[in-house]
Amino acid sequence: MLNPALIKEFKNIVGAENVFTDDADLLTYSYDAAVVKPVVPALVIRPTTSEALGRSVKVCGENGLPVTVRGAGTNLSGGTVPTAREGVVILTNGLKRILEINEADMYAVVQPGVVTAQFAAAAQAKGLFYPPDPGSQAVSTLGGNVAENAGGLRGLKYGVTSDYVMGLKFFDTNGEIVKTGAKTVKCATGYNLTGLLVGSEGTLGVFDEITLKLIPLPAHRKAMMAVFNQIIKASEAVAAIIAARIIPCTLEFMDNFTIRAVESYSRAGLPTDAAALLLIEVDGHPAMVEEDAVKVEEICRQQGAVDIRVAKDDAERDKVWAARRSALSALAKLKPTLVLEDATVPRSRIPEMVQAMQDIAAKYRLEIGTFGHAGDGNLHPTILTDKRNTEEWERVEAAIAAIFDKALAMGGTLSGEHGTGIAKSCFLEKETSPATIQYSRAVKAALDPRNILNPGKIIGG
Amino acid sequence: MSDMKALAHLMKELEDQLVVCMRCGMCQSVCPLYDQTGREADVARGKLALLDGLMHEMFKDPEGVYERLNKCLLCGSCAANCPSGVNVLEIFMKARAILTGYMDLPPAKKLVLRGMLAHPELFDRMAEWGARFQKVFTRPVNDVVGTSCARVISPLLGRRHFKNLAETPFHKMVPVLKTRPGKSGVRAAFYVGCLIDKIFPHIAQAVVDVLTYHEVGIVLPENQACCGIPAVSSGDMKTFRSLLEHNLNSFNPGEFDYLVTACATCTSTFKEVWPAMAEAAGNGDMGLLRRVERIAEKTMDINAFMVNIIGLAPPVRGVGGDTENPPEVITYHDPCHLKKALGVSVEPRAMIKANPRYQLKEMASSDWCCGMGGSFNLQYYGISSTIGRQKRDNIVATGCSSVATGCPACMLQIADALSRSGDRVAVRHPVEIYAEQLKRHEN
Ligand SMILES: Cc1cc2nc3c(=O)[nH]c(=O)nc-3n(C[C@H](O)[C@H](O)[C@H](O)COP(=O)(O)OP(=O)(O)OC[C@H]3O[C@@H](n4cnc5c(N)ncnc54)[C@H](O)[C@@H]3O)c2cc1C
Ligand code: SF4
Ligand code: SF4
Numbered sequence: 074m075l076n077p078a079l080i081k082e083f084k085n086i087v088g089a090e091n092v093f094t095d096d097a098d099l100l101t102y103s104y105d106a107a108v109v110k111p112v113v114p115a116l117v118i119r120p121t122t123s124e125a126l127g128r129s130v131k132v133c134g135e136n137g138l139p140v141t142v143r144g145a146g147t148n149l150s151g152g153t154v155p156t157a158r159e160g161v162v163i164l165t166n167g168l169k170r171i172l173e174i175n176e177a178d179m180y181a182v183v184q185p186g187v188v189t190a191q192f193a194a195a196a197q198a199k200g201l202f203y204p205p206d207p208g209s210q211a212v213s214t215l216g217g218n219v220a221e222n223a224g225g226l227r228g229l230k231y232g233v234t235s236d237y238v239m240g241l242k243f244f245d246t247n248g249e250i251v252k253t254g255a256k257t258v259k260c261a262t263g264y265n266l267t268g269l270l271v272g273s274e275g276t277l278g279v280f281d282e283i284t285l286k287l288i289p290l291p292a293h294r295k296a297m298m299a300v301f302n303q304i305i306k307a308s309e310a311v312a313a314i315i316a317a318r319i320i321p322c323t324l325e326f327m328d329n330f331t332i333r334a335v336e337s338y339s340r341a342g343l344p345t346d347a348a349a350l351l352l353i354e355v356d357g358h359p360a361m362v363e364e365d366a367v368k369v370e371e372i373c374r375q376q377g378a379v380d381i382r383v384a385k386d387d388a389e390r391d392k393v394w395a396a397r398r399s400a401l402s403a404l405a406k407l408k409p410t411l412v413l414e415d416a417t418v419p420r421s422r423i424p425e426m427v428q429a430m431q432d433i434a435a436k437y438r439l440e441i442g443t444f445g446h447a448g449d450g451n452l453h454p455t456i457l458t459d460k461r462n463t464e465e466w467e468r469v470e471a472a473i474a475a476i477f478d479k480a481l482a483m484g485g486t487l488s489g490e491h492g493t494g495i496a497k498s499c500f501l502e503k504e505t506s507p508a509t510i511q512y513s514r515a516v517k518a519a520l521d522p523r524n525i526l527n528p529g530k531i532i533g534g
Numbered sequence: 535m536s537d538m539k540a541l542a543h544l545m546k547e548l549e550d551q552l553v554v555c556m557r558c559g560m561c562q563s564v565c566p567l568y569d570q571t572g573r574e575a576d577v578a579r580g581k582l583a584l585l586d587g588l589m590h591e592m593f594k595d596p597e598g599v600y601e602r603l604n605k606c607l608l609c610g611s612c613a614a615n616c617p618s619g620v621n622v623l624e625i626f627m628k629a630r631a632i633l634t635g636y637m638d639l640p641p642a643k644k645l646v647l648r649g650m651l652a653h654p655e656l657f658d659r660m661a662e663w664g665a666r667f668q669k670v671f672t673r674p675v676n677d678v679v680g681t682s683c684a685r686v687i688s689p690l691l692g693r694r695h696f697k698n699l700a701e702t703p704f705h706k707m708v709p710v711l712k713t714r715p716g717k718s719g720v721r722a723a724f725y726v727g728c729l730i731d732k733i734f735p736h737i738a739q740a741v742v743d744v745l746t747y748h749e750v751g752i753v754l755p756e757n758q759a760c761c762g763i764p765a766v767s768s769g770d771m772k773t774f775r776s777l778l779e780h781n782l783n784s785f786n787p788g789e790f791d792y793l794v795t796a797c798a799t800c801t802s803t804f805k806e807v808w809p810a811m812a813e814a815a816g817n818g819d820m821g822l823l824r825r826v827e828r829i830a831e832k833t834m835d836i837n838a839f840m841v842n843i844i845g846l847a848p849p850v851r852g853v854g855g856d857t858e859n860p861p862e863v864i865t866y867h868d869p870c871h872l873k874k875a876l877g878v879s880v881e882p883r884a885m886i887k888a889n890p891r892y893q894l895k896e897m898a899s900s901d902w903c904c905g906m907g908g909s910f911n912l913q914y915y916g917i918s919s920t921i922g923r924q925k926r927d928n929i930v931a932t933g934c935s936s937v938a939t940g941c942p943a944c945m946l947q948i949a950d951a952l953s954r955s956g957d958r959v960a961v962r963h964p965v966e967i968y969a970e971q972l973k974r975h976e977n
Contacts, residue, residue, distance in 0.1 A: 104557055
C-alpha cells in the first residue's frame with residue numbers, strides 16, 4: 074500500500090474515480106497475455122488527459138515509484154506485469170482520441186490508447202491504409218503496438234509498426250515532454266529517438282502522442298490456398314516465391330496439426346490430410362496482381378503443390394483468412410495453456426526450422442502446432458499444455474529453450490514481433506553479447522537513473 | 535453453507551473451467567460494460583482472474599469479488615467471442631451461487647426472489663394489484679413507444695420511462711390451452727414467461743395466433759412459473775430449484791414435440807442455464823438433470839421454430855409494400871440471449887421480411903448489447919442507460935418508424951431509451967409483425 078498522501082495527490086491529478094486501490098481491482102492488473110507469474114501492483118491510475126498522464130509520471134519519478142504503462146495488456150512477453158516494489162500501473166485506455174487524420178499528407182496523430190483496428194477503420198473510411206495488423210488488433214492499443222514494435226499478417230510486404238511511426242511525443246522519467254520525428258516524410262533532425270523508443274516496451278519513456286504514416290489502399294488483391302503433401306515442399310515454395318522477387322502481402326504457413334485443429338473447430342473445408350498449407354495474398358495494381366497471382370500459382374505447382382484454390386471473390390477470400398485467423402482459437406481449445414512462441418529465422422531457413430520444430434515436439438513429447446508468417450521467417454510454434462502439470466511444464470520450458478537455440482543457430486532471433494519483456498530477458502544475452510546488455514543498461518541508466526520506467530523488462534535488473 | 539459437498543464439487547468444476555482462460559484479453563473488444571468503464575474488473579478476463587485469485591488464495595476479499603462479479607450484464611458477448619471457448623456465463627453463474635452461499639443474499643433480493651418469484655401464484659396476484667394501482671403513480675409520456683414515468687420522484691423508478699403492467703395479464707385471458715395439431719402434425723408447448731405475461735400479453739396472443747394459423751397443436755399449461763434466471767443470476771439456488779421443479783411438473787415432454795417461447799432470455803435459460811445448473815441445484819440429483827435435458831432439447835425460440843420447423847407463409851401483398859403505400863422502415867436488434875447464446879439471428883429477420891408492409895433496414899452494431907442485463911439495470915442504471923442510449927442512437931440513425939427485437943427485456947430497455955429521447959419509434963416483437971401479416975391471409 075502506498076502512503077495516503079501520495080494516493081491523494083494522484084486523485085487530484087486524475088480524479089478519485091480513476092485511482093484504484095482495492096485489492097480486487099489491483100489483482101486484475103497483475104497479469105497480461107504471457108504465461109508468467111502475476112505480480113500485484115500497489116496502485117493503478119487511469120489518466121484521461123495528456124496533462125494528467127505527464128503529471129502522473131512526474132509524481133512517480135519524484136517519488137521513485139516504478140511505473141508500468143498498460144494499454145490493452147495483450148502482450149505475450151510479460152511487458153505489463155508490474156514490479157513488486159510499490160509498482161504503479163498507468164492505464165492508457167482513457168486516452169483514446171484520434172487527434173488528426175491528414176488525408177493530404179497521409180499521416181495521423183493519435184493518443185496511445187486508441188485501439189488498432191478502430192484506427193485502421195477510421196483511416197480506411199478516408200481511403201487510407203494502416204497496414205500493421207497484429208492478431209490482437211481488435212483490442213490492442215497503438216501505444217502498445219509501438220512499444221512492442223508489433224507486426225502482423227501483412228509484415229512481409231508492408232513491414233511492422235516501426236515502419237509507420239513518423240514521430241512521437243513522450244514523457245521522460247521526470248514527466249517532461251520529449252518530441253521526436255516529424256509529420257514530414259523525411260526527417261533528419263537530431264538523434265533518431267523515435268527509433269530508440271519504438272520497441273522499448275515502456276522502459277525509456279511514456280508515449281503521449283504518436284504520429285503514424287498512412288499509405289494508399291491497394292486497388293486490388295487476390296488470395297489463394299496451396300496444398301502440399303510434404304512440409305518441406307511448402308517451405309521450399311516460400312523460398313522460391315521470394316527468390317522469384319515476388320512479395321505477396323501475406324504468405325502464411327500452417328502445419329498438419331494446425332490444419333486439423335482449425336478444420337474440426339470451424340469446418341472451413343480445409344484438406345485435413347495435407348501436410349502443410351500456404352495461404353497467400355498478393356495486392357496492388359490490378360494488372361500486376363493478376364500477373365503475380367499467376368506466377369505464384371506456377372511456382373507452387375513447380376514446388377509440388379497438389380492443389381491450389383484461388384479465391385474467386387471477396388467471400389472466398391474472406392474464407393481463406395477466416396481459416397488462418399482461427400488458428401489460434403482452434404489450438405487454444407485443445408488444451409488449457411497455450412505457449413505461443415515467436416522465434417524467427419532468415420526466410421531461406423524456414424524448411425529447416427519447420428523440421429526442427431517437429432523434432433523438438435517428438436523429443437520433449439509435446440504437442441506443438443506450427444503456423445505463422447512464413448514469408449518473413451516468423452513462425453509461431455504453439456505448445457499446447459496445462460500449466461498445472463508441473464512435470465510437463467518442465468519439458469515445455471526445455472522445449473522453449475531448444476527452439477530459441479535452434480533459431481539462433483540459424484542466424485535468427487528470439488522474437489519477431491512479441492518483444493522481450495520479462496519472458497525472454499534471460500535469453501537476450503544468447504542472441505547478442507554481454508557488451509550489448511551493458512550498453513543497453515547504460516542507455517537506460519542515463520535516461521532513467523532511478524530505474525522507474527518498467528524496471529526489469531528487456532534487460533532484466 | 536447448506537451443503538459443503540455441493541460447494542466442494544462446484545469449486546472443483548470451476549477450477550477446470552477457469553484454467554481455460556488464457557488471459558488473451560480478446561473479450562475487451564466486445565464487452566459493453568468494459569467499453570463504458572475501461573476497468574479490467576468489469577470484463578470477463580478480470581472477473582475470471584479474480585475468481586482464480588480467490589481460489590488460489592492470492593488474496594482474501596470474497597465481498598470485493600462478489601461485488602465485481604455481480605457487475606456484469608451476463609450478455610455472453612465475451613463467451614461468444616472467446617478464442618479459447620471459455621464458458622464464461624456458466625462460470626459466473628456457478629461462482630455467484632458459491633459466493634451467495636457464503637455471504638447469503640442481500641435482504642432486498644431475498645424478499646423479491648424467495649418471497650415472490652418462488653411462488654408463482656403470489657407473484658401473479660401482486661402483479662395484478664400493481665396493474666390496478668399503477669395509474670395512480672405513473673403518467674404516460676410517449677404514446678408511440680407506449681411508456682410512462684413516475685408522477686412523483688420515486689427511488690424505485692428513478693428517471694426511467696417504462697412500459698406499464700398490462701391491465702389483464704395473458705394468463706387471465708388464456709389460462710390454459712390444449713389443441714390438436716392440424717396439417718402441420720406438430721405439437722408445441724408454449725412457455726409464456728413473466729414479462730410477456732404481465733407486460734406484453736399481446737405478444738403471447740400473437741404466438742397463439744401464429745401457431746393456430748399454421749395448425750400447430752398448442753399445449754399451454756396453467757400457472758406457469760418464472761424460468762429462474764433472476765434467481766440463478768443472484769446465486770439463489772434454492773429459489774432456482776423450486777422454480778425448476780414447478781416448471782418441470784407443468785411441462786410434460788411426452789405431450790409435445792417442441793417447447794417454444796417468444797422470450798430470448800427464457801429460451802436460453804431453458805436450453806443452456808437449466809442443464810448447466812440443474813445438477814448443482816438438485817445437489818447431484820441425476821433424475822432432475824435428465825428431465826431438464828429432455829426439455830432443453832425440445833426448447834426453441836419462436837422465430838427459429840417457425841422458420842426452421844414449420845416454414846413461413848409466403849407474403850401477401852396488401853396494405854403497404856406497393857407504390858401507393860411504401861413500406862415502413864423497421865430495424866432489428868439482436869438480443870444477446872438469442873444471437874450470442876443460441877445463434878439465432880437470421881430467423882427473426884425472416885419473420886419480419888415475410889411482412890411486405892415493412893422494409894428491414896439494418897442498424898449499426900445490431901448485435902451490440904442494449905445494456906439491460908436483468909437486475910444490472912436496477913443496480914447500475916447509469917451505465918445501463920448509457921449503453922441503451924448508444925443503441926437508441928443506432929436505431930434512430932436508420933430513420934425507422936419501428937424497431938423489432940426478440941426479447942421482452944430488450945424491448946423494455948429500448949423503450950426506455952427511445953422514450954427518454956422523445957423518439958417516436960414503436961418497439962415490436964418479430965412474431966407480432968408476422969402475425970399481423972397472417973391476418974391479411976385470413977381476410
Ligand atoms: C490473441 C493475440 C494475438 C496476437 N497477435 C500478435 C501479432 O500478430 N503480432 C504481434 O506483434 N503481436 C501480437 N500479439 C501480442 C500483443 O497483442 C502486441 O504485443 C500488442 O502490441 C500489445 O498491445 P497492448 O495495447 O495490449 O499493449 P500492452 O500489452 O498493454 O503493453 C505492451 C508493452 O507496451 C508498453 N506500453 C503500452 N502503452 C505504452 C505507452 N503509452 N508508452 C510506453 N509504453 C507503453 C507496456 O508497458 C508494455 O511493455 C498478440 C496477442 C494476442 C493475445
Ligand atoms: S477472450 Fe476468453 S481466453 Fe481471452 S481473456 Fe477473455 S475469457 Fe480469457
Ligand atoms: S457477460 Fe457481457 S458484460 Fe459480462 S463480462 Fe461478458 S461481455 Fe462483459
